Structures are given as structure tokens and as C-alpha cells.
Amino acid sequence: MTQPYTLVLRDCAQVLTLAGAPTDRPLTGPALADWRIIEQGFVACQGDTIAAVGPMSELDESWLGPETRVIDARGRVVMPGLVECHTHLVFGGNRADEFQRKLQGESYLDILASGGGILSTVRKTRAATDDELLAGALHHLEGFRRYGVTTLEAKTGYGLDAATELRLLRVAHAAGRQQPVQLVHTFLGAHVPGPEYKGRPAEYLAMLSEQVLPALQGQAEFVDIFCEEGAFSVDDSRRYLQRARDLGFKLKIHAEQLHDLGGCRMAAELGAASVDHCDYLPAADAAAVAAAGQGRTVAVLLPLVPLYLRQDKYAPGRQFIDAGLPVALSTDFNPGSCPSKNLWLAVSLACLKMGLTPHEALAAVTLNAAWALDRQQQVGSLEPGKRADLLVLGLPDYREIPYWLGENPVQQVIIGGQ
Known part of the structure; x- marks a missing residue:
């Protein structure tokens, strides 16, 4: 020195x-x-x-x-x-109008099927100007910074057409340049099929694969997909992620949030950096997912989501850890299932509902979260x-x-x- x-x-x-x-x-x-x-x-x-x-x-x-x-x-x-490794940062409006429906007992999938949920935010996002989207992203980033978040993953996913998804990436990059929190960019065009492709998920993924993924070079580091009933099947998700990997992107997946479909193991076999949600991943399968990912695929657990959706099932984090599956924690900040930036609350809930110790939970929002973003050499x-x-x-x-x-x-x- x-x-x-x-x-x-x-x-x-x-x-x-x-x-x-x-x-x-x-x-x-x-x-x-x-x-x-x-x-x-x-x-x-x-x-x-x-x-x-x-x-x-x-x-x-x-x-x-x-x-x-x-x-x-x-x-x-x-x-x-803190390393915040799963957020949906850029979107238009909010879904406060659907909160009452949740309180009256409608499920996440019920609201989605009626044209609400993600599709509600898609309409508001498509209608928003770039300046409005940027102002919202900067507002949320300042909130994250106050909670101690210094690195944050920003997903797209509320455009669901080629032009708007690319616009969301541009807005996220602009937000990253205007404030100090380091952003990691993930393309989640495969959130659910765009409304113009209702009932035709394979055609929607083909459009993304052919028209959008090749245009993402230098704009997104990761490609993500929602593998779930009402979104995309395991087989369709595998083909899409393979295409993304062939183009040089790192992989993520939303999987086993509401049903056990086998998406986590499939994505781990493809070398995904993370498998996210995992509430319905059986503890008995955790070792197989860990082995498929060669110990490097991180299960990103999101305890604020079942809390907000008033669900009883939380990912069995204790069993995952004991089975050798790496875990990280995140908020899953988004306008529908987790409108919260409080990663500290996620730490507490992971201890209360997922069986983590304070020591483990703090590692899960720092170093392991950095691994989920391939930033372990720089931060965490x-x-x-x-x-x-x-x-x-x-x-x-x-x-x-x-x-x-x-x-x-x-x-x-x-x-x-x-």
C-alpha cells in the first residue's frame, strides 16, 4: 500500500x-x-x-x-x-385496488385469470411514459438504499411485448446511472404470456427467442422465466432457457412457487445461478437440486410473498440447508405479491417461518445473495x-x-x- x-x-x-x-x-x-x-x-x-x-x-x-x-x-x-437478489423494479402504477380482493379470499391465480394481477400492471406499464417509469424506479431505489441495499437485481417483466420489455431495460439502465446502488439486469419477458398470446404460451416464447433475446446483448446479464401453472410449463421453460444459455446469458427461474412442477431441478441441471421461490419444492428433493446445480445453484427464498398472499406454506429453508442446498433471501419486491422493500423483515421471517438462524439469515442476504447474482467476487x-x-x-x-x-x-x- x-x-x-x-x-x-x-x-x-x-x-x-x-x-x-x-x-x-x-x-x-x-x-x-x-x-x-x-x-x-x-x-x-x-x-x-x-x-x-x-x-x-x-x-x-x-x-x-x-x-x-x-x-x-x-x-x-x-x-x-445488503444484496437484494430478486426484485421487479420497473413498473407502472400499483395494485392497491386488488388488495381488497385478496382480503376477501381471491387467490393469486384467480385474480390473474380475471385479467388482474400481472396483466393489470402490464396495462399500466405500457401506458406509462419513460419519465414516469424512471421516476418510480428511482423512488424505489432510494427506499432500498435506506434499508441498506447496495446491490440490487432489477427484472423486467411488465411489458410482455418486445418493444415495452426492451424499454423497461433501458429505463433500468438509466436508473442505475443516476444513483449509487449497483444494479444487475435480468430479462423476465417470460413472466406470463403477453395478453396478445393468451392461450399460446409456446408461440409467445418463440417470439421472445427469435425477436428479443438476440437484441439483449449487453443489456441484460440474466434471463428468467416463470415456470408455473398459468404461466409456462417445465418443457417450454427448458427450451427457452436452453436458447438463452446458447446465446450466452446466465439463467434464473421462478419455480415451485405455487405447485411442485419440477422447474427447480430442471433449471439447476441447466446451470442456473438461482432457483427462486421454492415454497413447494419438497425438502426431500433439495439434495437432488443441489447435486444438479453442482452446489452452485442458489435457492432464493422469498418469505414476504406467502405472508402478503396470506398463504400458510413457506419454503422449508432449514431442510434445504441441511440437505446441502445453498439458500439466499430476498423481498421479491413487486406491485402484486410483495410491495415491500424491507429485506430486514424478510430476515426475521426466514428465522420465524423457514427455520434459519440469525447467523444463516445474514449470510443469505449478503454473500449467498451475491452468489445468486454472480457478484461474489465483488460484494457480499x-x-x-x-x-x-x-x-x-x-x-x-x-x-x-x-x-x-x-x-x-x-x-x-x-x-x-x-
């Missing part, structure tokens, strides 16, 4: 490093809780990069210059920025060489994070050392 530190967080009550476990695959089994917590520690940064992490006894103060910004984190937890843990994305929490002990149900513990958000 030739230059002084530009930022030092010192006297931290606890530094949650998320480091110390195997680095060649996501954390699972005992490793999900076997990462280093430093009591009375420090984190030092140079520019946008972490330079050193350790106990206060190892802080070399000769590297503090007159321009070094020093943050006294006495009595507070310092941890990596506090280690020298990674991006300086850090949170200062108004708590002295990490075990309090899920305990204070629904509260936002974040006092300070640092993104890229700023």
Missing part, C-alpha cells in the same frame, strides 16, 4: 465479515453459519475498495492521514451492504479487494437484527467508499 486509508470505521462493536468459509461455492450446511465475526474491530478502505479488516489491535494508525475519514462505530455493528463480504459497501447499524449485537421485527437498523450506508 502506498497511500493512506481514505475511510476507516473503528471500534466497531462487531464486524460481520462473512469471510472465512469456502470461497469456490455458496455457503451451505455448517458453512452458512461458519463465518468470522470480529469483536471490537475495524474496516479500512482505499477509495472504493476495502483495504483491511481486523481487530482494533491490528489497526496500523500510520495509514491514517489528514484526509482520512474516520467513523467511530463504538457500540454498533458493521456489516456488508468484508474482505480486502472487495467493493467498499458497508452498513453501520444502530445495534451492538447481530442477534438483535431479526429480533426487532420489521425495524430498519441502518444508521449509515456506505457505497463504494462514499
Whole structure:
């Protein structure tokens, strides 16, 4: 090192490093809780990069210059920025008008079949201007930042035609350039068949495969599909994802949200970075999904969705972990089944409803979530060489994070050392 530190967080009550476990695959089994917590520690940064992490006894103060910004984190937890690995960021309007229907007992699929749900948002999104969509995305990103999210996946999926889906990608890229949260772009044109293709899902996927996927080069990193009754079958999803993989895209899937169709295992066999929802993935099948994905396909669990939809079935996270399936956590922020940006509430619910420990749940919203986005080399843990994305929490002990149900513990958000 030739230059002084530009930022030092010192006297931290606890530094949650998320480091110390195997680095060649996501954390699972005992490793999900076997990462280093430093009591009375420090984190030092140079520019946008972490330079050193350790106990206060190892802080070399000769590297503090007159321009070094020093943050006294006495009595507070310092941890990596949250990685939000499943959101539907860009959309028009909202679906508050359907909330009452949910309360009266209509199911998600009932509302979709009547022209509501995703199709309601599609109509509002198609009618919205680019400026309106961008303003909404920036508003939501600021909300995520206040909750401590420093990296976020942004899916399309509310255009359901070639022109609007590409427009949503352009808006998401514009939002990424105008604020500090790092965005990862996913194409979810295969959310459900577009209304012009009602009853013809294979034809809709053929249109996407032939007209849209080739136009996405450099615009989207991942391609996703909703494999579910009322959306796309396992066979159709396999063909579509194979086409995306052949074009060089990384893969994701919405699967086993409402029924056990076998989409998770199929996507893992194709090398998907993540299989998302998994509420109806039987615990007995978790080891097979883990093996199909060679231990690198992450099950992204979304506990706020069954809560909001008033469903009783949650993914069996404890059994997944014990079976060797890596897990991450996300909100699934969207206008229909999870209009919440509170990833801390998802952490609490994962502990209460999915059997995770606080140690495991925190790994699931940092390092494992980074694996679900193929960002594990850049973010998700506090280690020298990674991006300086850090949170200062108004708590002295990490075990309090899920305990204070629904509260936002974040006092300070640092993104890229700023």
C-alpha cells in the first residue's frame, strides 16, 4: 500500500465479515453459519475498495492521514451492504385496488385469470411514459438504499411485448446511472404470456427467442422465466432457457412457487445461478437440486410473498440447508405479491417461518445473495479487494437484527467508499 486509508470505521462493536468459509461455492450446511465475526474491530478502505479488516489491535494508525475519514462505530455493528437478489423494479402504477380482493379470499391465480394481477400492471406499464417509469424506479431505489441495499437485481417483466420489455431495460439502465446502488439486469419477458398470446404460451416464447433475446446483448446479464401453472410449463421453460444459455446469458427461474412442477431441478441441471421461490419444492428433493446445480445453484427464498398472499406454506429453508442446498433471501419486491422493500423483515421471517438462524439469515442476504447474482467476487463480504459497501447499524449485537421485527437498523450506508 502506498497511500493512506481514505475511510476507516473503528471500534466497531462487531464486524460481520462473512469471510472465512469456502470461497469456490455458496455457503451451505455448517458453512452458512461458519463465518468470522470480529469483536471490537475495524474496516479500512482505499477509495472504493476495502483495504483491511481486523481487530482494533491490528489497526496500523500510520495509514491514517489528514484526509482520512474516520467513523467511530463504538457500540454498533458493521456489516456488508445488503444484496437484494430478486426484485421487479420497473413498473407502472400499483395494485392497491386488488388488495381488497385478496382480503376477501381471491387467490393469486384467480385474480390473474380475471385479467388482474400481472396483466393489470402490464396495462399500466405500457401506458406509462419513460419519465414516469424512471421516476418510480428511482423512488424505489432510494427506499432500498435506506434499508441498506447496495446491490440490487432489477427484472423486467411488465411489458410482455418486445418493444415495452426492451424499454423497461433501458429505463433500468438509466436508473442505475443516476444513483449509487449497483444494479444487475435480468430479462423476465417470460413472466406470463403477453395478453396478445393468451392461450399460446409456446408461440409467445418463440417470439421472445427469435425477436428479443438476440437484441439483449449487453443489456441484460440474466434471463428468467416463470415456470408455473398459468404461466409456462417445465418443457417450454427448458427450451427457452436452453436458447438463452446458447446465446450466452446466465439463467434464473421462478419455480415451485405455487405447485411442485419440477422447474427447480430442471433449471439447476441447466446451470442456473438461482432457483427462486421454492415454497413447494419438497425438502426431500433439495439434495437432488443441489447435486444438479453442482452446489452452485442458489435457492432464493422469498418469505414476504406467502405472508402478503396470506398463504400458510413457506419454503422449508432449514431442510434445504441441511440437505446441502445453498439458500439466499430476498423481498421479491413487486406491485402484486410483495410491495415491500424491507429485506430486514424478510430476515426475521426466514428465522420465524423457514427455520434459519440469525447467523444463516445474514449470510443469505449478503454473500449467498451475491452468489445468486454472480457478484461474489465483488460484494457480499468484508474482505480486502472487495467493493467498499458497508452498513453501520444502530445495534451492538447481530442477534438483535431479526429480533426487532420489521425495524430498519441502518444508521449509515456506505457505497463504494462514499
